[in-house]
Amino acid sequence: MSQEHVYDVIVIGGGQSALAVAYYLKRTRLRYVLLDKETAAGGAWQHVWDSLTLFSPAQWSSLPGVIMNGGSDKYPTRNETLQYLRDYESRYQFPVKRPVEVLEVRKENNLFILSTSQGTYISKAVISATGNYSHPIIPDIPDKSLFKGTVIHSADYRGPAAFAGKRVVVAGEGNSGAQILAEVSKVANVLWTTRNAPSFLPDHIDGRYLFDAATALYKARQEGKNYQPRPLGHIVKVPLVREAIERDVYHALPSFDYFYEDGIGWNGGRQEAVDAVIFCTGFLPALQHLAPLEIFQPDGKIHTHETKAINIAGLWLVGYGSWTGFASATLIGVGRTAKKTVDDVVHFLEGTSSWSDVNFITN
Numbered sequence: 001m002s003q004e005h006v007y008d009v010i011v012i013g014g015g016q017s018a019l020a021v022a023y024y025l026k027r028t029r030l031r032y033v034l035l036d037k038e039t040a041a042g043g044a045w046q047h048v049w050d051s052l053t054l055f056s057p058a059q060w061s062s063l064p065g066v067i068m069n070g071g072s073d074k075y076p077t078r079n080e081t082l083q084y085l086r087d088y089e090s091r092y093q094f095p096v097k098r099p100v101e102v103l104e105v106r107k108e109n110n111l112f113i114l115s116t117s118q119g120t121y122i123s124k125a126v127i128s129a130t131g132n133y134s135h136p137i138i139p140d141i142p143d144k145s146l147f148k149g150t151v152i153h154s155a156d157y158r159g160p161a162a163f164a165g166k167r168v169v170v171a172g173e174g175n176s177g178a179q180i181l182a183e184v185s186k187v188a189n190v191l192w193t194t195r196n197a198p199s200f201l202p203d204h205i206d207g208r209y210l211f212d213a214a215t216a217l218y219k220a221r222q223e224g225k226n227y228q229p230r231p232l233g234h235i236v237k238v239p240l241v242r243e244a245i246e247r248d249v250y251h252a253l254p255s256f257d258y259f260y261e262d263g264i265g266w267n268g269g270r271q272e273a274v275d276a277v278i279f280c281t282g283f284l285p286a287l288q289h290l291a292p293l294e295i296f297q298p299d300g301k302i303h304t305h306e307t308k309a310i311n312i313a314g315l316w317l318v319g320y321g322s323w324t325g326f327a328s329a330t331l332i333g334v335g336r337t338a339k340k341t342v343d344d345v346v347h348f349l350e351g352t353s354s355w356s357d358v359n360f361i362t363n
């Protein structure tokens with residue numbers, strides 16, 4: 001393979017995290033490309049349900065360079081967020097190739113070899129930004145195969161219409177569960193099951209406050225201070241949730257223990273006949289393409305310092321959550337993580353043979 005075909009860095013993914021990284025890569029002279037398995041721009045936002053509302057106002061939901069429209073009182077919808085990401089990508093004309101799914105990443109002779117759905121790509125460094133959405137967690141509950149009803153994860157939920165007139169279980173006490181329950185309860189008879197007691201944040205607290213609180217915690221830890229903020233709750237009262245609280249629909253039951261043909265049951269005797277269960281039980285990082293590198297920890301994550309993989313040189317991970325950079329799974333937080341990552345990549349490539357090509361653009 002001739003040198004022209006070796007990228008300095010390949011970014012895997014094309015969602016908000018990959019775009020934030022691309023924003024800073026564009027300011028270098030690095031040869032880079034983004035490989036995204038989607039057919040269109042917008043990452044996971046093109047798959048989430050229509051009524052999903054951000055829990056941070058627009059002004060606190062922006063990638064570097066472009067503030068999202070709407071100011072400090074508007075909680076952007078899924079469509080507005082998707083449009084923002086599409087406009088962002090086309091404004092900066094990032095080199096994104098779609099659809100290209102990265103199937104396997106290997107390292108040979110200091111180069112990364114990426115086997116993809118569209119042939120082989122080679123680079124000196126890799127930034128993985130594949131998110132969590134394509135790896136939903138469904139708990140392994142006994143006798144699921146006996147259940148005659150529908151079982152889905154929130155990743156496959158599109159809206160309440162499919163559940164009209166049914167008896168539905170929403171499982172999970174996070175923001176997804178609370179928001180889905182709010183709208184399904186308008187058309188269906190809903191039970192809410194939660195592993196931990198759900199707790200709603202006070203009215204005035206939203207994503208912007210949580211981000212500020214997390215920033216304070218991060219800074220305190222950096223400075224070696226022992227600062228422990230008071231836990232306040234975790235469900236943000238976006239307007240949809242607030243309206244559902246007024247309808248008095250949030251009554252949590254403990255997680256159920258098993259399925260039976262017509263419904264769900266708890267050890268101790270209680271059973272409920274239901275037609276559908278929607279698991280709002282979170283996601284794992286989508287890292288399967290990195291399996292050949294054999295650097296996974298038992299929890300399925302990769303040992304990192306900030307975004308840099310510890311056990312292999314030249315690999316960074318962006319956007320998967322706090323283990324890959326503070327607040328990196330949010331629109332507002334990923335910019336800071338992306339900037340630091342690109343700085344690191346530039347310094348890493350300084351040590352490679354073609355450093356003459358690797359300079360920041362100064363004008």
Ligand SMILES: Cc1cc2nc3c(=O)[nH]c(=O)nc-3n(C[C@H](O)[C@H](O)[C@H](O)COP(=O)(O)OP(=O)(O)OC[C@H]3O[C@@H](n4cnc5c(N)ncnc54)[C@H](O)[C@@H]3O)c2cc1C
Pocket residue numbers: 012013014015016017018035036037038042043044045052053054055056061100101102103129130131132133134175176207286289318319320329330331332
């Ligand atoms: C209910 C809910 C509410 C949320 N609210 C907010 C909020 O208020 N504010 C906020 O900032 N965030 C919010 N988020 C989080 C946000 O949606 C995600 O954190 C965000 O989508 C992550 O962006 P990403 O770019 O890391 O991943 P994604 O958006 O998932 O993008 C990853 C991209 O990589 C692609 N990909 C995956 N695997 C491969 C592969 N092997 N090869 C090539 N491409 C691949 C995917 O197809 C996708 O295009 C919310 C999420 C949920 C579920």
